[in-house]
Amino acid sequence: METMFGIAVDGVAYGMILFIISVGLSVTLGLMRVVNLAHGAFAMVGGYVASYAAQTAGLPYGVALVVAVALTVLAALPLERLLYRRIYGSANELAQVLLTIGLTFVIVAGINYLFGPTLKRIPLPELLTGTVELGPKAIPTHRAFVIGAGAATLLGLWWLLERTDFGIRLRAAVDDPAMAAALGIRTERLYLATFALGTGLAALGGVLGAELLPLEPYYAIRYIVLFLAVVAVGGAGSIFGSAAAALALGIVDTAGKYLIPNFGEFFFYAALILILFRWPHGFFKGRAA
Amino acid sequence: MPTDPGGKSPGSLEVADLRAGYGKTLILDGISFSVPAGGRLALLGRNGVGKTTTLATLVGQTTRHGGGIRLDGVELGGMSSSARAAAGLGYVPQTRDIFKSLTVEENLVTGLKGRPRCALEEAYTLFPRLGERRRNGGGDLSGGEQQMLSVARALLGKPTVLLLDEPLEGLAPVICDTLMAALSGLDMTVVLVEQQVDRALEFADRVVFLDRGRVVHAGPAAQARTDTALLERHLGVVLAA
Amino acid sequence: MTALLEVEGLSKNFGGLQVASDLSMTLKAGDRCALIGPNGAGKTTFVNLVTGVIPPSAGTIRLDGRDVTRLPAAERVRLGLIRSFQVARLFKSMTVREHLELAVLQRDRRTFRLFATVARTAGLADEVAELLGSMGLTPVAHTAVGSLAYGQQRLLEIALALAMKPKVLILDEPAAGVPHSESQRILDAIDRLPEDLAVLMIEHDMDLVFRFARTIVVLAQGRLLCSGTAKEIAADPRVREVYLGSRTNAH
Amino acid sequence: MTSVAERDGKGGAMTGHPPLAARRELDWIGIPLIAAAGLAAYWLLPDDLALLTRIAASALFVLSLDLVLGYGGIATLGQAAMFGTGAYAAGIVAVNWNNDPFAMLAVGGLAGGLLALVTGALILHARGLTLLMLTIAVGQIVQEVANKARDWTGGSDGLSGIDPAPVLGMFRFDMFGHTSYLFALAVLVVGLVVARRIVRSPFGLACRGVKEDPLRISAIGGSPKAYLVVLYAVAGVFAGVAGALTAVTSGIVGLDSTGFSWSAEALVMLVLGGTGRLYGAVIGTAAFMGVHHVLAANDPYHWMAFIGLFLIGIVLFLPGGIVSGVERLGRLRRGKEGGA
Amino acid sequence: ATIKVGVVAPFSGPYGVVGKTFREAIEIYQAEHGKTIGNDTVEFIYKDLDQANPAQSKALSQELIVKEKVSFLAGYFFTPDALAVAPLIDEANIPCVIFNAATSAITEKSPRYVRTSFTLWQNTVPLAEYMAKQGIRKAVSAVSDYGPGIDGETAFKTTFEKHGGTVVDTIRMPMKSTDFAPFMQRIKDSGAEAVYAFLPAGPPTLAFAKAFNDTGLKAAGIKFFGPGDLTQEPDLPALGDAALGITTFFNYSRAHDSAKNKAFLAKHQEMFGSTDTVTFSSVGAYDGVHVIYQMIRNGGGKIDGAKAVDSVKGMSWESPRGPLTIDPDSRHVTQTIYLRTVEKVDGKLENVEKEAFPNQPDYGYKLGK
């Protein structure tokens, strides 16, 4: 019983971190239909900016977080104008893959050049170190904080995308850009805004998840499969789906590692196959075809 | 005619020597016509002569190679599609172009152009069918329902010029009646492309015939209706008495 | 004559919505039947049920005496139950010719030949040429379908259906998007079909319906409203009310 | 009534689709051209046979990816599963039983084909992102199995000690790589010829149909999944042979040969060259590995940035891959000749 | 004449820093000892192999031999990459000096391999003996699930149990693990007093060390031991205070207190502006170059692979890490293994050596298959 509880708590804690670093991809991939393999790169850039802001410039954690998100978004906007804009549309999937891989390579090389190949960290404030007791389990305070942040992100996004005209217009613009434009929807600005949202979320995830996925130049490539798994299981574009998927995968992974550590990896991917077999469109039927 | 004489209602459309196509392929080879504010123009012609292309060019979905499009004296040619919509164009494409992943209601919301949500009732009054299906996915609708949705979506934005590409296709005859009646009651400029020539001519006050990307005849609709030779020549059809 | 298609008690609901309730109908060899009804009456759904695109909630479907209710769509096609789509559904980057080649090869189950050559498949070229000719598509044989005018795509839809040598042919609004001047071509093609097959057509263009149909079935709100000859239907006040409106006349 | 066909005939000719015809032509001279270029490289770059051999073997692998992706529309990032399985199978057979290179190729192809057949039947009902993820998962599981079966595969140390017998009992695989290269080139050319045959067969036509619209295929009586599974299995044979070829020519198989990054790299090479054209696979592979080799030799630290920029440039200025650029050139020239 | 040495190592990619340390060490050695020996100039040619990829390793090495006509091969970070060249170096009769790859079995595969790094067995045997001597009876091993990890596990289990201890659980962690909390829970639940852990240097070590602290294992008094990859110097700043007090066994620490090491560090500081990257792979390469120079000297300008290797068997010298001897049988360096603890030295985290275990051979040579 205690074991189960332990697995559940650790699993949820891990799952929420997975959610927060993957949900940005769900936005770009599911809502904008851009197979943005550079998602990890944006997360990494966010993390590095935060690391730099906190360690070298000595800003407090919260400020560093905001600066990181803002700067990453600012840096990504020209990329949207110059590169992404040309590859929107599902006919371009392969071009998207190629372009975003290329972009990832460039960012990896750039980060490597600027910050060197060694691991970087974002120092945590006093407040977020230590542990919180949860019955017989102790979980790190930082993770509890991430869980909270994840929940807030979840609700905020859901409201934005499902309950506002912005969400409707965005989905319309993705569904059929030409018709949306003919209805007076300014698709370009909408894409720009959504792209900014996606990158902002990536950066947020990069910063908050840095304790688990340490920052180094290869971050951008190392974890992309993990992000894709969450989005695929959740159903691309579904915010609740991503959350459910992240939690499910977090728990599966934790259970596998705890119960049969020697076959942990095997267990994780076998579970992934089973889940996708049962829900071929993800938990919450994805928007991307 | 419903337009009040000297009325200031906007919506005069002027198309001059329009040349356009898809990429490098030229389909429209110098098309000119004009519709006064509140006027109704039927744009007719055989299969593949460029009717759809003409409307698509007006809303900015093709490659324009030359010529001008003026709405109340303002040149639209260089504007983006969305800016033209903001300037007052409304469009019902031949392929309907429903947002398949949005619900019926969400589809209608995209057409509101800033009007309050309660305006949606107008659409449901015109097509009660849509009201019944408002929570359905747009892609799940039947062919005719999609057509209604497409028309309703365009009407909700209260355009000054409405461009209709075969709006009756796939609609049951009774619904065609309803729709044509509703369109007749509207106070806006309309350009109509339609295969049901009799209904189109009944509705319009002027008619333009296209062939291979050119205007081959322009004149009053009433005259065309009775001119069987004209119809035979440009459409290959004979209207039932 | 033998019943080619027998549908009994067919029902379907999407969530709470009853789109087909207890539909029964029989098509015999030589039948030329039109299915009409208001928008959203369930005509396309009926076709989808019969052809196996969606599973029914209840009811049975028999093709040539054989129960096909549980058979997958492709299997029914192989048994000769062919449809065309309401909205043209074609392979955009393939040429007109390739479409017909594929259909004929598929019909003859020659598509799993990995090391044969399409161009040298016996008899294929002739049959395809004939099909192209019958729909007036010969001049565009080598055009990719994506750049065809919509009307021509519709004609290709029909040609594809014919290529399958159907026993039962279901045409969902075959003339939608085809101008009146050309819908005759479709009727001509149907007229040339062998007498021993059954054709069911869904169409909102009453001119076409009255010219084509020997019998008409009217659907409304997922139910059978009535059926009969063109004259009877045109005169039926219920049909006038829910569907035809006041303008339409039978010729 | 005027004949519609006549008018539309004109329209048809206007909007006619030259790429297809152009593609066919190039496709025919493509294979002899590749064979000739391969032989020329043998004489011109005798010191670089190690690289050339790897390019040839990799091109065969990328070709297998082209079959599934370019002709079947199967988005996969797990093609290396078949490559690795073929390589391990060939290696294990060579180490334990029979080290004849042809036997190794046969075993590799068989293993790759079988794995593809089984996993394909399991996962090919899915589409898009889901399918992508499933292929990745299969790849990861295969890698994990290879890692765990240390006794057979050497685990993470790699399966070493593969010493293939001389080709036809005459040509030894020496360190200068003459035999390796010519052998690999020959296998690649045979692979191209077979692939070309398949692509132009009725089966290939059906697969193109499935790629565009699987539902429409079932509406003419075909089973999209059956086509895809067979195609996947056929491509699995190609990938398995490519893996075995790598085992033959390098004498070692590592876990990386089943890995995600190898699959991803193949995808990059394919898209670079151009999908849906067989020789695009070869050109893409040669371009990518060649550029990598040159850049990595000159500046091993930052080749990545260059490769990245190269990829971006391709997407922006040469969508459709290098081959589409070649075709465009070809068409331009033909156009001029026609005009003259 | 020019004598060429081909170096195959990761210069780009996730392990690019390794290549960098190799190159720096080589340049330092050449700066100290000159580029010429007699009339010969020694030239190093670098080939980038960004990840474990034996087929590519073989192709690159083949190119070095055939095209560049190198007389030595060197480098090799990953075991499979090193193993891949065995048939090549035998056919071409070229010595191959391994700067890192740490699986014991490598040098068994060809008589032309010489290795100047370390093996898991070499580090782990003194570690396990030490744990047993400390009175620890129950321990857990947690290693990354790949060749070296399994070497470490076997070495630990064999040695620790030989000295009376019990290994209550052996955990093999997937290489791609990012979250280590479940493993920590399992270690906690096993009731062990101490844990032996091995992960290859890189991002996971950080998450692992953090998890060890955060999940309260440290607080629960469970002792931590492992080879020094976990606290390699370049990662220490990122580990931060979480690393304080971690005890590891290793062959080299940047903080090693000897004149030779000080000189090495000074030269590094002078040439590259800092010593941040200096770590075990630096000395692996530095000593490897020393061996290569010696082989060239012994051959008097003529290099015959087999003879060159023979000529350095039994060779001893003082390295920045301490005294080294090439074991004539295994051709692997016998060296001192140190017990170190992470401490702050002048505000910088360092592995401070606490005890030395001299003359440790590769216990794993010819043990496996």
Ligand SMILES: Nc1ncnc2c1ncn2[C@@H]1O[C@H](COP(=O)(O)OP(=O)(O)OP(=O)(O)O)[C@@H](O)[C@H]1O
């Ligand atoms: N996307 C496209 N790319 C290239 N050519 C096109 C495209 N769409 C249409 N065409 C061509 O443009 C010409 C005019 O087409 P258009 O759709 O404007 O005709 P239409 O008059 O609307 O015909 P219909 O009555 O069939 O709707 C046709 O020859 C058609 O083949």
Ligand SMILES: Nc1ncnc2c1ncn2[C@@H]1O[C@H](COP(=O)(O)OP(=O)(O)OP(=O)(O)O)[C@@H](O)[C@H]1O
């Ligand atoms: N997948 C679905 N989910 C929910 N409702 C559906 C679905 N498919 C169809 N419907 C509904 O079922 C009803 C019948 O649709 P169907 O397409 O059969 O109509 P139809 O008779 O073909 O109409 P039309 O003449 O307009 O094409 C419609 O109201 C439609 O909204």
Ligand SMILES: [Mg+2]
């Ligand atoms: Mg049209």
Ligand SMILES: [Mg+2]
């Ligand atoms: Mg319908």
